[in-house]
Amino acid sequence: MKAWTWDRYGPPDVLTLREFDEPAPAPDEVLVRVRAASVNPYDWRHLRADPHLVRLSIGLRRPRPGLILGADLAGVVERVGENVTDLRPGDEVFGEVPLGAFAETVTASPDTLAVKPAALTFEQAAAVSMAAHTALQGLRDAGGITPGQHVLVNGASGGIGTFAVQLAKVLGAEVTAVCSTRNLDLVRSLGADTAIDYTREDFTAGKQRYDLLMDIVGNRPLARLRRALTPRGTLVIVGGIASTDPLLGPASQMLRGALASRFVSHRIASVQWRPNTQDLNYLAHLLETARITPVIDCAYPFTALPEALRHLERRHAQGKIVLTL
Incomplete structure (x- = not known):
């Protein structure tokens, strides 16, 4: 699979699109084929180690090898771990992961995912969670x-x-x-x-x-x-x-x-957000009934992630910026 990684802290130019082995879900995880993702300040703070406090969790001098950027996602469940009962292959889901969403596939905990409202596109759903x-x-x-x-x-x-x-x-x-x-x-x-x-x-x-x-x-x-x-x-x-x-x-x-x-x-x-299925289901209900709607400024192809992050850093976006796969 292709995924975006970085081996030193800095601007979006330090990102590299690389080939990785597809991950296998643990017993309590699912494997999601990512159809859309969205970018957040959370992403460029990890990319730049801004603030320095970020380094404590991902690497003091440089990011740990093999880290993949990205949190918000929407996609389709491909495989489920043996302990997972609430989701099954083929389910369309949205939510987030701590890191790893800017990839063609990602493993995720079902506790931070929910079934995507049918009325929402993958791009809209990816703009929701964080x-x-x-x-x-x-x-x-x-x-x-x-x-x-x-x-x-x-x-x-x-x-x-x-x-x-x-x-x-x-x-x-x-x-x-x-x-x-x-x-x-x-x-x-x-x-x-x-x-x-x-x-x-x-x-x-x-x-x-x-x-x-x-x-x-x-x-x-x-x-x-x-x-x-x-x-x-x-x-x-x-x-x-x-x-x-x-x-x-x-x-x-x-x-x-x-x-x-x-x-x-x-x-x-x-407030420090805590992603969870219960809140995602509540948000899904509000989205399905059109009481709230995601605001999307623009969409970039997956291969244009550095450009999407530069757009975000200019701080002029209306709502969210999404990536499409």
């Missing part, structure tokens, strides 16, 4: 969202943000979306009650206060974000795509938030 899991768990678990709350999503036009706007509406909130000028119509079409153009207005300086603020961008100090909250409001720190901390990256803002939350009236929480 972004939608993060948005859902950020709003529901970290944020404790309840119907009627005023929710602000900072970074509303990206992969996580487009799902966060839609899910907040599904969960009964009044939603304010913060994005650039060109994305105002997009976030309104996703259900945002109010759209703020950050190039013209600073939401932290306005009079409106929010019960829940989901910060996906990470480009404002905690003190300014807290100014936009109600006295008992909740700040959810997602990932911080704008983080420049070379050692800890987005984790530095999360650590500051955890420390500050001990001394302020606001609740400050962070």
